[in-house]
Amino acid sequence: MPEVKFYYFHVKVAGEAIRMLLAYGSQEFEDIRLSDEEWAALKPTMPFGQLPVLEIDGKKYAQSIAISRYLGRKYGLAGKDIEEDFQIDQVMDFFGDLRTRAIALFHEEDEANKAKIQKEYEKNYYPVTLKKLNEIITENNGHLALGKLTWADFVFAGIYDCLRVLLKIPDIDEQFPNFKKLQKSVLSIPKVKAYCDKAPKADW
């Protein structure tokens, strides 16, 4: 078995999908959760100077979605051809817009502007996007694509606790019941559950 290290912080956010995919693939890995000080020292050695980074036998892999797709294809969680892979990628890109915008808003430092954008998103962006996403899950038998479990579901399940905090929609689980259900279905896969049960607890 290859020697695998996973570098990230002690949060789920963009890293949990990768941890869960590794667990699904029965791949043992060193789950390295860096402090800010440790990260400052390591940053220059990492591709793009960013985390998360997966290291397999000394070779470094960066960018969380690219890594998730790679592991998904490795562990039989991708499509059977380029048509099916496209179906997954299409939904991941749509979801990626939501993730990117929510995270950018979280990092907005100007409080007045942050409140303004939040209001605008709550009015014009979140409702239509979340409704669409909820519909997609209905159409796909409780999953994001292909009507079955794919690596995209891991990406969603891994970041959902974070997303819920970022979006600030108190009744999101009631309004869009598919989200929590999809997350639960991934977290209850026995190998994934075994990882989650013994992993250090992070809120989001």
Next chain:
Amino acid sequence: MPEVKFYYFHVKVAGEAIRMLLAYGSQEFEDIRLSDEEWAALKPTMPFGQLPVLEIDGKKYAQSIAISRYLGRKYGLAGKDIEEDFQIDQVMDFFGDLRTRAIALFHEEDEANKAKIQKEYEKNYYPVTLKKLNEIITENNGHLALGKLTWADFVFAGIYDCLRVLLKIPDIDEQFPNFKKLQKSVLSIPKVKAYCDKAPKADW
């Protein structure tokens, strides 16, 4: 040959890579460039209610990067295995962050805030990101990944004229000479050049 339609606006931005990939693949297509009024009428019929959309024999494909990857794999512009595909995806995700942030800034309506973010990006984000991207192209023999032409180069070449406007770095071509060179190398591929020569001209 399948019947292909490509729906977008009369701009290059996120659509030109797809047009060029279709040309590279010798795929004839109807290059539909919608006015805002035409788009408003079509929007409800499109996946995710967004453009660009590619239609192949009546089946619709959305999300520009997902489409580019799909066409890239179809036309022999992807990796030979999941390791190589990962190398492409990793750089595409890194580049995607730049693209997303620059476009979000363009759409920022508060002029004072826009100027503030532009200044902050010019100081802390653009220089390090563009330097890294320029290095990646040097390391990859004038390309973005695998040391050879891939679909990622088409994505870059297609959006570069737009990016140059968005980033507002007057001497970007001199500071990072690989960018213009990479774009030129894609645009000079005979089938791509033939498309560009006869396509309606758009500035960005």
